[in-house]
Amino acid sequence: MIELTGIKKIYYIGKIEVPALRGVDLNIDSGEFVAIMGPSGSGKSTMLNMLGLLDSPTSGEIVIDGIDVSSLDENGRADFRLRKLGFVFQFFSLLMELKAVENVALPMIMDDRQFDRAAVLLDLVGMGDRMEHYPSELSGGQQQRVAIARALANEPAILLADEPTANLDTESSNQIVDLFRELNDKGQTIIMVTHEPDIGEKADRIIRLKDGQIV
């Protein structure tokens, strides 16, 4: 389902080359729950950005569902993110001017879909009783649940989560990972970046990165 071949990413600080990924080859199958782990600066967030089409590799090829996404233009990448990918970020990335249900409905509105499924998704993540609440009225864990519901809005092929529990207490962290587990059990492909071993252990497979390479 996901094939990364020879992915390199080099950043430039002035004239100095800083390699973030040094030729990554990786295959992830549909329905897998994968954790990407590694120390700070190992390239795990960079790899997630590549998989999420938020950034382009310096070289290499990314194929998702048979589509060479590295060749898509800006609008093609945006459309692919909207329809095929769901994002959960480390910080609570809800839009503050939207209620919980509106935050979840947003990707559906952007894709010109009916958005009555937003309520169902909030029920799914245990936030059915907080639909009309603004993010400022929710705890960190509750906001992250709403963010997961939003990520699932357009029935994405892959759910990408970047340190989704980094800003949560232990109880909320466990609830979030348990939710991921439940979603994965229903067939959702999940790729999660984390630096917390006990969170990573709940995935089917752990990919460890060090100095921009899989070890």
Added chain:
Amino acid sequence: MKAWFFLAVKDLSKRKLETLMVIFAITIGVVGPLFTTALNNGMQNAFVGNSVDVYIGHLQIQPNTGDEEIPRSESMLSKVMSINGIVGATPRISTGVDIESKTEKVGITLFGIKPSLEEKASTFATTIKRGEFLDDKDKNQLLIGTSLAEQIKVDVGDTVHLYYLDRPPIDFKIKGVISTGTFILDRYAIISTYDQVKELTGKKEANNIVIRLENPEDSIKMRTLIQKETSLPNVKTWQELSAGMAGMIQTFGYISLLTSAISVFVAAIAISLIIYTTVKNKIREIGVIKAIGARGSTILKIYLAEGIFIGILGTAFGTVIGLLLINHMAQNPIVMEPEYGMKLLIVPWISMNSIIAADLTILLTCIIGSIYPASVAARTNIIKAIWRG
């Protein structure tokens, strides 16, 4: 519902106070140009309009260069009056005289008019404040302006002596006091009948023929027609004859234009600043929206829509408030009294074209002011926005 519209409405409604403040700024930006334009129009009417209606006419046939009289003026008048598009025409004759009351003796201009023709060719007959207007058959009767009447302390029914050259004085009775809103007629002239002045001066022909048109804006076209029909070259338009006053009005116009330009500039800065500040404050949210699949064009539309929405509301409020203000001023006009008894009413008014032009300019300014911050938002780098926002 389109996502850009949904997000623009939500964003604006979340920032009600800032939105209302910018709408208020745009409202002021619209009221300013509308009101100054209307006031300028009112002043133009007061200064030029009165003069054109009573004294200058829309067109005026003047003697050929070097002459003092119009040759065959009666025949010319008939030709002019037969032309389509002319409401009326009347000959006038003038000369310098001294007027003496019981207390004063001053030099002024004596105009001879044909009262029956003036009724169509000018608004002279409507300027009577006291007494009556002249009749064609009147003998030794005259009209006097309010300011001059005050100066030489006379009123309706009083008798004055007129001195022409070194001839013996002739007694005239004041039949009416006029207030035309022009300095020349209210302060420096008296008016008698055309035949009386001809008799007094021995002149045979008119000094000018004043013409009133159905449409004053046709003055140049009608001038050409009259020149062709009468073979008289010296036909002046009201625009040419009021050029001196028009210059003064033009200065007011420049001030009005400057005020409008400042208003437009303020509107552009206000809207640009508020949207730019919003974009900067919401850079992480913009990054998130793009990350979940919004195209750059969607982000551009969100902030352009906000600018247009603010612009439309500000322009609508500004137009309503501006028109209410203009209407109030029109009901309660400014009264200027440059001379005693001479009243200039400044009644502001504005044409629909001017309103549309002002509104479209402000609206366009709002769109232009929104383009830069909206394009900054559209070009936001997702990763930088999410991590550094």
